[in-house]
Amino acid sequence: MDISERLIDLGIFAFRQKNARGTFKPHLSIGFRSNEGRLHTFSIDTTRIPEKYTQPDAYLITHAHGDHHGKSAMLSNRSFCSDKTALALETRYGKQFRGISVEVGDTAYIGDVPVKTYPTEHTVGSTAFYWENDVGTRILVTGDVKDPTHLPECDVLITEANYGDPADLKCHFDDDLEGFKNTFENCDCIAFGAYAFGKAQRTVELLRNIGYNGAIEMEKKTLNLTRLLLDNPGELSDIGGYKDGCVCVVPPHNLGDLPEYISKYTVTGRMNKSQEYPSIQISDHLDAFGLVSMVKTINPEFTIVYHPKGNRPLKFADYLNSMGFESISIDDINNVLSNEFI
Structure with missing residues (x-):
C-alpha cells in the first residue's frame, strides 16, 4: 500500500501546492471530510493562495516566526491562530490580523469542524491544532514544540523536526x-x-x-x-x-x-x-530524543514531518519508521495541486 492509499484509509489527503513560478509553496495542506460529510482543506504554516483561486477553509498558523508565514496568512480572514500569536504578528509586521484567534486551550469552529488548541511552549502563544474527520481519525498539527506535556494522543501527527536527526550531535542538547x-x-x-x-x-x-x-x-x-x-x-x-x-x-x-x-x-x-x-x-525546541519521546507518547498511526529545509525531516521520518512508527517527510508527498486546479 502506498502513502496516498494509507492516508486515504485514514480519511486524509495530504498535498502540496505550487505557485506561479512552478515551485512548491511552503509546507502542506490537508484535505478531509467533517462529521457532516463536508469536504474541507486546512493549509498549514503556508503563504496565502491568490484570491482569484479557491481558498482553503483555514490557514493554520502555529506561531509567529517568519518561516511559518503568518505575515502572509494573517491577511486572510481564513487565518486561525492563538490570540497571542495574532498580537505578535500585528506587532512584528504592523498589519491587522484578519482571521480568527482564540486563547490557547480553547476550541473554535472552522465551518462545521471544531478545532481544539493546545500549548506547545515554543514561543508565547505557539499552538497545536487538533480535530477529527468523518471516519474518526484524530489529527494533530504541532508546529515547533518545546514542551509536549499537554498534547493529546492522535492517529495522524503532523509535526516539525528542526532537530530531528538522531545521528547529528547538533540535534542533542x-x-x-x-x-x-x-x-x-x-x-x-x-x-x-x-x-x-x-x-x-x-x-x-x-x-x-x-x-x-x-x-x-x-x-x-x-x-x-x-x-x-x-x-x-x-x-x-x-x-x-x-x-x-x-x-x-x-x-x-x-x-x-x-x-x-x-x-x-x-x-x-x-x-x-x-x-x-x-x-x-537555551533552546525553544525539543532535541532529537525529545522529539522521539513525544511521538512515542502521542502514539500516532501515521506521522507527517514538515519543515525545515534540508534533510532533517527525512532523517526523522526514517528514524521513526525504523522504530515502527509509519512516517513520511514533506519531501515524500507527491500529491501536488497547482493554483490552476484549486
Missing part, C-alpha cells in the same frame, strides 16, 4: 539553566542577546524564575512584544539607564552598542564558536 543562573549571579551589569520575538520573552521568564524582580531594560520592539505577550513580565523599561546592577535584553546584533563595562552573552539554541560573545544554550 540540554538547556543550560544552571549556566544561565550562574552567569547572571556573577555579573554586576549584564546584557543578554536574544531575538525580539521568542527568545527575549523566554529570557525574561528565566530571569523572573530565578528570583530577579528588578527592572529589565529593552529596546523598543522587544519591549513592546514582551509587554503584550507575557502576562506578568515584571518591571520593564527602555534601554539606556545602565544603572548599577543593570540587566538588559537586546537583539544579538545590538550587544555591541552597549557600554563596554556591561557583560554580554548570547542566549541561543544553536551553539556556534564563531559568535562574538559567550553563549548560553
Whole structure:
C-alpha cells in the first residue's frame, strides 16, 4: 500500500501546492471530510493562495516566526491562530490580523469542524491544532514544540523536526539553566542577546524564575512584544539607564552598542564558536530524543514531518519508521495541486 492509499484509509489527503513560478509553496495542506460529510482543506504554516483561486477553509498558523508565514496568512480572514500569536504578528509586521484567534486551550469552529488548541511552549502563544474527520481519525498539527506535556494522543501527527536527526550531535542538547543562573549571579551589569520575538520573552521568564524582580531594560520592539505577550513580565523599561546592577535584553546584533563595562552573552539554541560573545544554550525546541519521546507518547498511526529545509525531516521520518512508527517527510508527498486546479 502506498502513502496516498494509507492516508486515504485514514480519511486524509495530504498535498502540496505550487505557485506561479512552478515551485512548491511552503509546507502542506490537508484535505478531509467533517462529521457532516463536508469536504474541507486546512493549509498549514503556508503563504496565502491568490484570491482569484479557491481558498482553503483555514490557514493554520502555529506561531509567529517568519518561516511559518503568518505575515502572509494573517491577511486572510481564513487565518486561525492563538490570540497571542495574532498580537505578535500585528506587532512584528504592523498589519491587522484578519482571521480568527482564540486563547490557547480553547476550541473554535472552522465551518462545521471544531478545532481544539493546545500549548506547545515554543514561543508565547505557539499552538497545536487538533480535530477529527468523518471516519474518526484524530489529527494533530504541532508546529515547533518545546514542551509536549499537554498534547493529546492522535492517529495522524503532523509535526516539525528542526532537530530531528538522531545521528547529528547538533540535534542533542540540554538547556543550560544552571549556566544561565550562574552567569547572571556573577555579573554586576549584564546584557543578554536574544531575538525580539521568542527568545527575549523566554529570557525574561528565566530571569523572573530565578528570583530577579528588578527592572529589565529593552529596546523598543522587544519591549513592546514582551509587554503584550507575557502576562506578568515584571518591571520593564527602555534601554539606556545602565544603572548599577543593570540587566538588559537586546537583539544579538545590538550587544555591541552597549557600554563596554556591561557583560554580554548570547542566549541561543544553536551553539556556534564563531559568535562574538559567550553563549548560553537555551533552546525553544525539543532535541532529537525529545522529539522521539513525544511521538512515542502521542502514539500516532501515521506521522507527517514538515519543515525545515534540508534533510532533517527525512532523517526523522526514517528514524521513526525504523522504530515502527509509519512516517513520511514533506519531501515524500507527491500529491501536488497547482493554483490552476484549486
